[in-house]
Amino acid sequence: MxxxxxxxxxxxxxxxxxxxxxxxxxGSHWAGLSLGSRFTQAASGRSDxxxxxxxxxxxxxxxxxxxxxxxxxxxxxxxxxxTVEVLDHLERLALVDFRDWEGVQRLEKAIQFADQLHxxxxxxxxxxxxxLEDRCLYLREDNITEGTCTxxxxxxxxxxxxxxxxxxxxxxxxxxxxxxxxFLQVSE
Amino acid sequence: xxxxxxRRCWGSLLAQRCRTGDVPVLHNxxxxxxxxxxxxxxxxxxxxxxxxxxxxxxxxxxxxxLEIHAQISSNSKLxxxxxxxxxxxxxxxxxxxxxxxxxxxxxxxRRCVEAAVMTGLALNCRINKKSxxxxxHYFYADLPAGYQIxxxxxxxxxxxxxxxxxxxxxxxxxxxxxxxxxxxIQLEQDSGKSLHDDTRSQTLIDLNRAGVGLxxxxxxxxxxxxxxxxxxxxxxxxxxxxxxxxxxxxxxGQLRVDANVSVHHPGEAYGVRTEVKNINxxxxxxxxxxxxxxRQIKELENGQTVMNETRAFDYKHGCTIPMRxxxxxxxxxxxxEPNLPPLILYDTKSLPANMNHxxxxxIDWIRERLPDLPSVKRVKLVEQYGILPEHSVALLNEDxxxxxxxxxxxxxxxxxxxxxxxxxxxMLCYLKQHNLTVKESPVSSLLLADLLNLLERGAISSSAxxxxxxxxxxxxxxTPLQIVKEKKLELIQDQQEFEQICQAVMEGHQxxxxxxxxxxRKVLNKLIGLVQRTTRGRAxxxxxxxxxxxxLSQ
Numbered sequence: 155m156x157x158x159x160x161x162x163x164x165x166x167x168x169x170x171x172x173x174x175x176x177x178x179x180x181g182s183h184w185a186g187l188s189l190g191s192r193f194t195q196a197a198s199g200r201s202d203x204x205x206x207x208x209x210x211x212x213x214x215x216x217x218x219x220x221x222x223x224x225x226x227x228x229x230x231x232x233x234x235x236x237t238v239e240v241l242d243h244l245e246r247l248a249l250v251d252f253r254d255w256e257g258v259q260r261l262e263k264a265i266q267f268a269d270q271l272h273x274x275x276x277x278x279x280x281x282x283x284x285x286l287e288d289r290c291l292y293l294r295e296d297n298i299t300e301g302t303c304t305x306x307x308x309x310x311x312x313x314x315x316x317x318x319x320x321x322x323x324x325x326x327x328x329x330x331x332x333x334x335x336x337f338l339q340v341s342e
Numbered sequence: 343x344x345x346x347x348x349r350r351c352w353g354s355l356l357a358q359r360c361r362t363g364d365v366p367v368l369h370n371x372x373x374x375x376x377x378x379x380x381x382x383x384x385x386x387x388x389x390x391x392x393x394x395x396x397x398x399x400x401x402x403x404x405x406x407x408l409e410i411h412a413q414i415s416s417n418s419k420l421x422x423x424x425x426x427x428x429x430x431x432x433x434x435x436x437x438x439x440x441x442x443x444x445x446x447x448x449x450x451x452r453r454c455v456e457a458a459v460m461t462g463l464a465l466n467c468r469i470n471k472k473s474x475x476x477x478x479h480y481f482y483a484d485l486p487a488g489y490q491i492x493x494x495x496x497x498x499x500x501x502x503x504x505x506x507x508x509x510x511x512x513x514x515x516x517x518x519x520x521x522x523x524x525x526x527i528q529l530e531q532d533s534g535k536s537l538h539d540d541t542r543s544q545t546l547i548d549l550n551r552a553g554v555g556l557x558x559x560x561x562x563x564x565x566x567x568x569x570x571x572x573x574x575x576x577x578x579x580x581x582x583x584x585x586x587x588x589x590x591x592x593x594x595g596q597l598r599v600d601a602n603v604s605v606h607h608p609g610e611a612y613g614v615r616t617e618v619k620n621i622n623x624x625x626x627x628x629x630x631x632x633x634x635x636x637r638q639i640k641e642l643e644n645g646q647t648v649m650n651e652t653r654a655f656d657y658k659h660g661c662t663i664p665m666r667x668x669x670x671x672x673x674x675x676x677x678x679e680p681n682l683p684p685l686i687l688y689d690t691k692s693l694p695a696n697m698n699h700x701x702x703x704x705i706d707w708i709r710e711r712l713p714d715l716p717s718v719k720r721v722k723l724v725e726q727y728g729i730l731p732e733h734s735v736a737l738l739n740e741d742x743x744x745x746x747x748x749x750x751x752x753x754x755x756x757x758x759x760x761x762x763x764x765x766x767x768x769m770l771c772y773l774k775q776h777n778l779t780v781k782e783s784p785v786s787s788l789l790l791a792d793l794l795n796l797l798e799r800g801a802i803s804s805s806a807x808x809x810x811x812x813x814x815x816x817x818x819x820x821t822p823l824q825i826v827k828e829k830k831l832e833l834i835q836d837q838q839e840f841e842q843i844c845q846a847v848m849e850g851h852q853x854x855x856x857x858x859x860x861x862x863r864k865v866l867n868k869l870i871g872l873v874q875r876t877t878r879g880r881a882x883x884x885x886x887x888x889x890x891x892x893x894l895s896q
Contacts, residue, residue, distance in 0.1 A: 247673060249481060283474075283678035291683045293701050296417045296453035300437040301424025307433060307441050307549075317432040318546035321483035323538060 236262055402605045402642075404635040405612055406571050407563030408522075410578060411556050412588040413532065413596040414457045420531055420555035421448035421491065428594045432548040440553040442487035447681050454555035455498070455703050457587035458529050459687065461557055462499025464581050464715055465524045469705050471687050473498045475529075475679040480672065483547050484534035492530035492558075494676050498685065499527040504561070505717060506577035507735055508569060517732050522574050523562040532556050551595075557588065563602060563612075567635070568628030575599055575627060580716040580738060592624050599627060603634045605642065613638065614648040618662055621655055630655035634662050719744065727751065727758035736766050742780035743770065746787050753791035756798040764794060768811055784817030793822040805879040806831040833882050840881065844889045847872050858894055866890065 236258060244261075245251060252258050304317055313320040416426055424437040439446035462469050474496040477489040502524030510516050534552035536545050559578065565571045579597055582588040590597040599622070604615035616638070621630050633655070638648045653662040688697075690706040714722070720734035723744065729737075737744040747765045751758045769790065773783060793814065797807045806826070813825045826832055834840050847869060848855050857865045866887070873886045 243673070247479075247481075247675070284680050284683065286680075286683040289683045290701060291450060291685050293452035293455065293703070294418075294423070294449040295700065296451050297423060298418050298425045299423030301422070301435045301440070303438070304431075304433045304436070307436055307438075310441075310443075315544075315546060317434070318537070318548055319433070319483070321536070321545045321547050323540070323543050323545050 236265070401608075402635075402639050403608050404566050404603065404605045404638075405563045405615070406565040406567065406631055406635075407602040408559075408561040408565070408571055408575065409600040409602070410559045410561070410575065411532075411598045411600075412461075412559060412578075412582055412590055414454045414555035414557060415586060415589050415596075416451060416453045416457065416555055418451055418453075419553040420451055420454050420529065422553055423449075424553070426554050427550075428596075430550055432546075433550060435550040436552065440486075440549055448491060448679075450682065450685070451555060452700075452703065454529060455685065455687070456708060457555070457585075458498045458527055458557050459703060459705060459708050460585050460712065461559070461582065461587045462502065462527050463705070463709050463712060464585055465499070465502035465504055465527070465559070465578075467499035467502030467524060467527060469499050469687060470496055471689070471692065471705075472496065473529075473685045473687075475682040475685070476676050477679050479675045479677075482533070482536075483545055484536045484549070484552065486534075486549065486552070490531050490533065491679050491682070493528035495678075496684075497526040497528035498687075500525070502527070504574060504578060504581075506570075506573045507731070508573040509732065515732075517735070520565075520570060520573075522564040525560040525562050527560075528558045530556050530558055563604075568631035571599075571601060571631050572624065572628035576624065576739070577716065579624075583741075584713055584716055584719075592622055595622060598622055601627075601631050601634070603631060603638065604648070605635060605638045613642070614650050616648065616650065616662075617652045619652055619654055619665060623657070626655060626657055626660075629660060630662060633660065637662065727762070729759060729762045733762050733766060736770070737762075740770065740773070740780055746780050746783075749787035750791045750794065753788060754794045754798065756794045761794060764790065764811075768808070772811075772815055785811070785814045789814055789822060796822055796826060800882065801833060802826055802831050803833055803874075803879050803882060805874070806833075809879065831878075831880060834877060834880050840885065841889060841893075843876055843881070844873055844886065844893060847876060848890070848893060855894065866894075 241252060241258065241261075252261065308314050308317065308319070311319045413426075414420070418424060419426055419437075419440065422437040422439040424440055425435045427435060437446075439448065459469055473493055475491050476494040478492050478494065479489040481488055503521050504524055505519055505521045507517050507519050510518050532551050532554040534547055534549040536547060538545050561574065565574060575597070579590045579592075582590040582597075588596055592598075598620055601618045601621060602615050603618060604613040606613040616634060618630055618634050621627050634653065641648055649664075652665045654665045655662050687703050687705055688694075689704065693702065693704060716738050720731065720738060723729060723734040723737060724731055737747055743765065746769075747758075747761065750765065751761050754761065769783070769785065772778075772785075773780065790811075793807055793810055796802050796810075797804060802810065809829065809831060810822050810825045813820065813829070814822065820828075834843075851869065851872065854865050854869055858869070869890055870883055870886050873881055873890070874883065
């Protein structure tokens with residue numbers, strides 16, 4: 155969930171290692187309920203807010219009893235406008251058409267929402283990719299245990315020939331921006 | 343992007359400078375030495391076509407890097423328990439996970455990890471004790487999840503090397519050993535197969551291959567010709583087959599090669615590269631790369647630029663053609679695979695005491711059990727049998743030929759140095775002619791050993807032995823001795839009979855005899871040949887020469 159690439163890192167969402175830092179103790183990885191409180195707490199920069207909000211988790215169990223919320227100022231956040239190029243790129247990757255400005259505005263709002271994470275101070279914190287990252291990766295023995303379900307699988311397909319799925323001939327790309335009858339051109 | 347534009351300009355700049363013959367000659371630097379060593383690619387073309395050639399400008403140097411996908415030899419797929427098998431009925435080996443139905447999760451196959459570690463060790467890689475899985479996104483019907491699970495950030499093995507031998511020189515009689523660096527080996531999923539039905543404008547999808555384990559071996563651009571690349575791939579193929587980590591049969595798509603090719607002048611920056619995709623045949627590998635090298639040189643010398651593009655090799659016409667690129671430049675949107683924690687490998691030192699052994703891949707344990715690699719086998723063959731290095735290369739190049747040779751040697755008194763000639767010249771030649779593998783040979787190692795014993799004992803001449811071999815090849819179940827008896831191929835042992843034949847030949851060819859007596863010794867060979875013909879190869883040539891010389895001097 156960390157990387158976005160296409161949209162210039164706007165989606166960059168980092169779970170702070172702080173979440174499962176020392177206070178949570180060994181063996182705990184799941185801090186889902188308290189995520190909100192962690193981020194705001196980190197943003198506020200006050201190291202003692204956790205105690206105030208939820209008490210010592212070592213005494214109260216692994217999950218924080220009371221989530222806390224703190225409002226993040228919208229103003230200092232970077233207000234990114236989604237450019238036509240980025241929109242075109244996204245539409246191509248997703249093979250979807252945003253159709254109208256309402257759709258674009260919804261996208262911008264979503265980006266802004268996610269951008270609040272930029273307010274979190276993550277300096278010196280090693281990024282965490284997954285809450286499972288200190289778990290052992292289970293290794294399976296090399297045995298054949300499944301796979302004979304052709305009929306069941308093909309039942310999901312709209313179109314089949316013999317035992318094949320039928321797909322369109324290659325990807326059907328969206329036409330080039332300038333050849334496309336889209337609102338993106340006129341509104342530029 | 344900017345870099346690519348820059349490189350493109352640089353390319354055309356180069357081309358212009360070539361035409362005006364202004365390129366400084368650089369006679370040092372490793373690239374230049376490489377170019378010389380590999381016989382300076384396309385120097386002929388340059389000297390002929392380019393005015394710069396006359397001023398002694400350095401020839402073009404090609405840079406070739408390879409990405410090789412090897413299918414892991416395993417019973418089940420990388421992340422699911424469905425079977426791995428070539429040419430099964432369509433969609434018969436597909437689990438819900440392979441079809442990426444919602445709610446399914448990957449479960450890593452230990453065998454695939456071990457195969458990758460084994461391959462990494464054999465290629466002198468550093469094995470990462472912690473490696474990570476990532477999602478690489480692209481949208482295509484034979485990849486139903488919309489992403490491939492691969493190892494982008496931290497692959498299982500890095501920083502290795504592969505040494506390979508090839509024959510150089512005008513007569514291809516000089517063996518040299520070269521080394522290519524291995525950048526990394528990563529575990530990843532294979533995609534399904536698409537069959538394009540152009541007439542009905544639809545694509546048929548078979549997901550049997552979807553999710554099969556692959557090792558992607560990334561080689562650094564340390565090669566400079568198709569021949570080198572082909573030799574490196576062949577060596578890798580032999581190593582994989584020796585390890586058993588992949589069957590590496592190119593015809594079944596178990597070994598697929600993508601080549602990155604560029605050309606430049608020695609001492610100057612690398613040129614813009616193209617990628618020749620999906621070279622799936624050993625035979626065409628060298629040709630595809632060499633064609634691409636020549637094409638780029640031609641483009642540049644004609645003042646054109648080389649485009650950074652993906653090309654495919656057209657087997658029918660022997661050329662590379664631009665591939666219709668999937669929607670411009672790719673954006674794979676790599677992200678960590680959230681369903682797979684890091685893959686942790688252990689060595690004997692780091693292995694926790696109470697660990698379930700089924701959950702452990704121990705690097706040291708695998709290293710201790712590595713079989714002899716082809717390079718080691720070759721050295722041993724040379725040492726043990728006194729054969730030439732190129733003989734050892736030829737023995738290993740054919741599946742089962744080394745064992746065949748060793749069996750013959752074990753069962754015959756003949757010197758292995760002589761046996762090798764029979765194996766490589768006669769045996770291999772027949773196999774190739776009839777398009778057979780060693781296992782399919784109608785002549786077993788025992789029969790060949792019997793035959794060579796007859797030859798070694800002096801019971802038959804070597805030309806008679808060749809006749810027997812030809813008979814044996816028919817596979818009629820006769821022993822060499824039976825054939826010798828039937829065809830009366832034994833050497834003439836009776837000295838008197840011999841003398842008579844020689845006498846008769848001399849009397850029949852007085853002119854030649856006079857020549858020899860005048861001092862023209864070369865004619866003696868003609869007489870020996872004539873005696874051989876009369877006896878249908880049953881005369882020992884050494885003996886014939888002795889008798890003839892004795893009689894001529896009388």
